[in-house]
Amino acid sequence: MFLQMNEVAKRFADHEVFSGINVSIEKNQFVSILGPSGCGKSTLLSMVAGLEDVTEGTLRLGGEKILHPGTDRGMVFQQPALFPWLTVKDNVTFPLKADHSKREKEQIAANYLKMVHLTRFKDAYPHELSGGMQQRVAIARALAMDPKVLLMDEPFGALDEQTRHILHDELMKIFEETKKTILFVTHSIQEAIKLSDRVIVMGTRPGKIIADFPIDIARPRERDDTKVIEMEKKIMELLEDEIKKVMKEELDYETKHLG
Amino acid sequence: MKPSIWVKRIAFIIVLLAIWQGVYMSGYFPAIQFPPPTKVFQALVEGFADGTLVGALLASFKHLLIGLALAITLGTLIGVLLGKSRQADETAGMYLIAMQSIPSIVWVPLAIMLIGLNETAVIFVVVLGGTFVMALNVRTAIHSVPPEFIKAARTMGAKGLPLFFKVEVPASLPYYMSGIRLAWAFSWRALMAGELLSNGPGLGYSLRFAMDFAQMELVIGIIIIVGVIGSVVDQLVFSKLEKKVMRRWGLLK
Ligand SMILES: Nc1ncnc2c1ncn2[C@@H]1O[C@H](COP(=O)(O)OP(=O)(O)OP(=O)(O)O)[C@@H](O)[C@H]1O
Ligand SMILES: [Mg+2]
Numbered sequence: 001m002f003l004q005m006n007e008v009a010k011r012f013a014d015h016e017v018f019s020g021i022n023v024s025i026e027k028n029q030f031v032s033i034l035g036p037s038g039c040g041k042s043t044l045l046s047m048v049a050g051l052e053d054v055t056e057g058t059l060r061l062g063g064e065k066i067l068h069p070g071t072d073r074g075m076v077f078q079q080p081a082l083f084p085w086l087t088v089k090d091n092v093t094f095p096l097k098a099d100h101s102k103r104e105k106e107q108i109a110a111n112y113l114k115m116v117h118l119t120r121f122k123d124a125y126p127h128e129l130s131g132g133m134q135q136r137v138a139i140a141r142a143l144a145m146d147p148k149v150l151l152m153d154e155p156f157g158a159l160d161e162q163t164r165h166i167l168h169d170e171l172m173k174i175f176e177e178t179k180k181t182i183l184f185v186t187h188s189i190q191e192a193i194k195l196s197d198r199v200i201v202m203g204t205r206p207g208k209i210i211a212d213f214p215i216d217i218a219r220p221r222e223r224d225d226t227k228v229i230e231m232e233k234k235i236m237e238l239l240e241d242e243i244k245k246v247m248k249e250e251l252d253y254e255t256k257h258l259g
Numbered sequence: 260m261k262p263s264i265w266v267k268r269i270a271f272i273i274v275l276l277a278i279w280q281g282v283y284m285s286g287y288f289p290a291i292q293f294p295p296p297t298k299v300f301q302a303l304v305e306g307f308a309d310g311t312l313v314g315a316l317l318a319s320f321k322h323l324l325i326g327l328a329l330a331i332t333l334g335t336l337i338g339v340l341l342g343k344s345r346q347a348d349e350t351a352g353m354y355l356i357a358m359q360s361i362p363s364i365v366w367v368p369l370a371i372m373l374i375g376l377n378e379t380a381v382i383f384v385v386v387l388g389g390t391f392v393m394a395l396n397v398r399t400a401i402h403s404v405p406p407e408f409i410k411a412a413r414t415m416g417a418k419g420l421p422l423f424f425k426v427e428v429p430a431s432l433p434y435y436m437s438g439i440r441l442a443w444a445f446s447w448r449a450l451m452a453g454e455l456l457s458n459g460p461g462l463g464y465s466l467r468f469a470m471d472f473a474q475m476e477l478v479i480g481i482i483i484i485v486g487v488i489g490s491v492v493d494q495l496v497f498s499k500l501e502k503k504v505m506r507r508w509g510l511l512k
Contacts, residue, residue, distance in 0.1 A: 125507065
């Protein structure tokens, strides 16, 4: 398997976020992770990125243990986190090593900026772009270092509905063109079903994987496709139980401590 | 800026000068204590013509440039140390704030006793005046680097010194520029305090000299020069630089 999570657990001090996470992801798969807020989706993704330590278990990419961040894993966050002192082009070439010649860098930037349709803005500064455009630059920047895996943590969460749909289509095109393996965290069931080959649903308290569905529906997927609607219902029910559990726990806590 | 704003500002100065002239003509103060605007203007023209004020200004700028350069360098080093090392910050951060709160004129007797009545003592006071505020601002600058920049850079393979120089330094530049602007303002005040009690040359020294010889028109003239330089340098150099950086960094529309 390409990306392997083996009995992975994460604890902060005495607070256990999740444990016993076992996932195997094949090359060129688009995998979404869904789950209630606080179940540890971002934490898990950061661990794959190498930004967070693994408390227990092992993460492997292409057979090699993940211990540090590395250019074999690109990450896109909810906030674009572009460097405001660099032009769009220089942001995209930021991850490229010094052993690339200037011309090579220009070429790579041009290539990925074309992929996200921002060629025209290569000399602009990030603050001159809209939120959606900034997020596209962030995607181009992550792709520029040619990672094996693209990690995306609610990359479209801060965007409006229309922009999000446009970026969904762009991401699908990029996925087909670049044949990357994508691990995508989202809150949105529709988004997960629309984009993914596979949806992993996480539960909380304690954090764990409660379901793992393949999505065998031909792309492009329409929202009113009966198969899509069926899948949505199935996942919705699973998540509702989880969210109810969280709310009940929080309510119990309040009544006990304030009651 | 709109022209109407300048019209208002110039009108304000004219009114002020008229009141000044009016008080003078009323004869309430003796002329030696309260010269008219024209006499102050005349004193300034003469001072510049015979070169005394030019020499004083050049000396002051020399003290300031040396002192400010040292203050910025020292302040940056201390600020980076406190910003990057939690240990250092917990140990010395509090004292830095205490030092910063000491008015720079307080350092003058210490400087004179330590170094003597000379220009080095003046520069020493200027350095003390600027260093602490610079260090505090650099510390804040480093603490305010958005953590998402660092995370993003780390996922792109940056770490250690390259991460510091390629991300943390440019990310903290807006606060760093505010630090330089404040260091300049504090150093300028410290310079006047130091020179006032020094043996010259310098603008502050000329001011005390004018007082000792009861030349009120020159005292007022030099105060005006000090005020004009302070605000012009701030507006034309430091505020402009700071705003330029802020705009580029997207912090100002
Ligand atoms: N640095 C940290 N120190 C302590 N606890 C943390 C830290 N980071 C995250 N946590 C905790 O870990 C849990 C999971 O957080 P995480 O951000 O991974 O959740 P999430 O599933 O991404 O939530 P959301 O959908 O709201 O983004 C939360 O309870 C959070 O409080
Ligand atoms: Mg999250």
